[in-house]
Amino acid sequence: MIWQILLLSGLILFSILAILSKDLIKSAISLALASLFLGILFFQMNAPYAGVFEISVVAGLITVLFMLTIALTKAEGDVRESKLARLIFPLVFVAFILIDVLVMKGLLQKVPALPDTSEPGAFGDVLWKQRTFDLVGQLAIILAGVFSVLALFRKRNKDE
Amino acid sequence: MAFAAGLLFVGLYCLLTMKNVIKLFIGIEVISKGVSLALLATGFVKKNTLLAQSLVITFIVVEVSLVATALAIIINIYRHTKSLDIRKLTKLKG
Numbered sequence: 247m248i249w250q251i252l253l254l255s256g257l258i259l260f261s262i263l264a265i266l267s268k269d270l271i272k273s274a275i276s277l278a279l280a281s282l283f284l285g286i287l288f289f290q291m292n293a294p295y296a297g298v299f300e301i302s303v304v305a306g307l308i309t310v311l312f313m314l315t316i317a318l319t320k321a322e323g324d325v326r327e328s329k330l331a332r333l334i335f336p337l338v339f340v341a342f343i344l345i346d347v348l349v350m351k352g353l354l355q356k357v358p359a360l361p362d363t364s365e366p367g368a369f370g371d372v373l374w375k376q377r378t379f380d381l382v383g384q385l386a387i388i389l390a391g392v393f394s395v396l397a398l399f400r401k402r403n404k405d406e
Numbered sequence: 407m408a409f410a411a412g413l414l415f416v417g418l419y420c421l422l423t424m425k426n427v428i429k430l431f432i433g434i435e436v437i438s439k440g441v442s443l444a445l446l447a448t449g450f451v452k453k454n455t456l457l458a459q460s461l462v463i464t465f466i467v468v469e470v471s472l473v474a475t476a477l478a479i480i481i482n483i484y485r486h487t488k489s490l491d492i493r494k495l496t497k498l499k500g
Contacts, residue, residue, distance in 0.1 A: 254409040257443075261413055261436045265420040265429065273432055284439055288462075291450040296462040300442070303466055308435070308473050315428060315477045319484040325491045331423035342415045346408050354407070372456040373463070380460065384467045391471030398478040 250290055257283040262339070266332055274312040281305035295369055407447060413440030427480050427490045431473075438469050 260280035267273045281304040288297035374381070413436055420433030442462050449458020480490070487494050 257439070258409060258412050258416070261416050261439065264432050264436065265416060265424070270426070270428055273429065277432055277435055280436070280439060284443060287443070288446060291446055291455065293446055293450070293455050293459045293462070296442075296446060296459045296466075299463050299466045303470055304439075307470065311473055311477050312428070312432075315480055318481055319428070319490055325426040325429075325489070327424055327426065327429070331419075335419065338419065339412075339415070343408075343412065346411050346415075350408050350411065367456065369456050369459060373460040376457070377460045377464070380464045384464055387468050387471045391474050394475045395478045398475070398482055 250287065253283050253287045253290065256280075257287065262335075266335065268327070270316045271313070274309055274316065277312070278305045278309040281308075407444060410440045410444035410447065413437070413443065425492050427483060427492055430492065431476055431480065434476075435469075435473070438465070441465065 257280050260276045260283065264273045264276035264280060267276060281300055285297045285301035285305060288294075288300055417433045417435075417437030417440065420436065421430055424430055424433065442465055445462050445465065446455070446458045449455045449461075483495065484490060
């Protein structure tokens with residue numbers, strides 16, 4: 247339990263660093279560290295497949311894509327973020343946490359408890375047999391992503 | 407669940423206050439972390455981690471596709487406007 251709270255606190259801390267840091271490279275690295283914490287948390291919650299995906303894809307691949315984009319758009323200096331947003335953030339965040347703790351406690355008690363639907367079987371059975379439609383959707387989304395990136399980076403004719 | 411709500415808040419704050427397009431997208435990523443944490447935490451509490459895992463994996467695949475497309479759009483925006491400032495994207499204003 248203590249480990250989980252530490253990991254969750256690290257996740258929140260690095261997410262805050264990712265949005266408040268002035269340097270975009272530092273923001274991307276903080277985001278990757280937050281993903282790493284989330285992946286370890288998934289392992290702690292008995293979800294190893296989700297943890298592996300989170301660490302390899304989100305912490306690895308997406309960070310590389312962010313770094314590439316930051317390297318290709320060397321224009322960090324031209325956007326001035328307001329200092330007020332950075333200064334106010336701790337106050338607003340503490341206020342939100344207080345409201346969150348107070349409201350969530352009451353709200354979660356009011357929500358009717360769903361029955362435990364624990365099911366025996368392997369992860370593969372659930373993914374391939376129960377969620378087959380999701381897999382088809384995933385394939386469609388990957389293809390859509392590939393074609394949209396190809397369309398965005400296609401070379402233009404001189405006539406256009 | 408309170409931590410997932412905290413992540414959603416951090417991401418929304420970023421979306422509302424920042425002006426750099428890449429920063430805004432980092433905010434969206436933080437929100438997506440909150441959503442995947444909420445999904446898996448619910449599955450963990452209800453002792454149904456297998457289904458929650460498959461949903462989280464689907465979510466991650468969608469997220470990767472979204473990131474690739476959005477970053478390609480950001481690079482194209484930079485090529486057109488020579489800036490990453492969201493306020494300079496006013497050509498689509500009605």
